[in-house]
Amino acid sequence: MDFDNLLNLEEQYYQEGFREGQNENITQNFLEGKQYGLQVGFQRFILLGQMEGLCNVIESYGLQNPVLVKNIQTIRTLMKDVKMNNDDESVVEYEKVLVKLKNKFRTVLITLQRLVKNEKKKGLTFEIFEDVSKTIAGEIKGFVEDENTAERKNTQDQAQSW
Template structure:
């Protein structure tokens, strides 16, 4: 025969569980928005410079730039960036791909700047992007959201 007092004795556990479920649900809702906003912000900051390089090199290739070496380097940058398509997740593997590609691109950009007689510079490009993204990647900006 079932213990007639079982339901009474398990009340504490039942109340705890009810509260836990409600708290968990509330916590998921609250932290989901907070975490996703932070993820959007960090992804944004990480990829602005990559987009910048894409826009810059695409325009060089489409322009009437006569220096063949400049165009060759621009083509090489395009081929470095191509494998990054669809690798924009926060996984360690995608992070490695991005960092490795950006490092190679920076070197190529330095060469391009030299070949263009220093009409532009890598630090100028990076500062321009930093101006857009904010200076400390990953820091929550008060004005955003």
């Protein structure tokens, strides 16, 4: 009889368990990564979708203000330039365009507020609009690791809003 295999039995079960754990971890990380990517993508583009929707509503009112019409057309043109992928160049371009879009959209809301002038109702500001967007999309807390992680007391301090 060969007793060498009996002596290595514990190591064999350890290796099998280790491989099963690795495979399970890979599967779970893939699913979590997909979910995280979908959520971040939703959060990034919901604001653009709401801007476009509100521009459609404003246009449907048929307000004949040249400044308002010009700014809405500028917003639509800027939105066409936004690429829906995750390349480094596209992300940088998205950030630049988003700043321009937010500023143009603020101008649209201010112009709309001047045109409507209803003193009983509070006007729609960009801050209110953005808060609604964040409420709908939620906020993901992302873990950011840097050189100072050893100095921190707990991981909660490392969570940052994305």
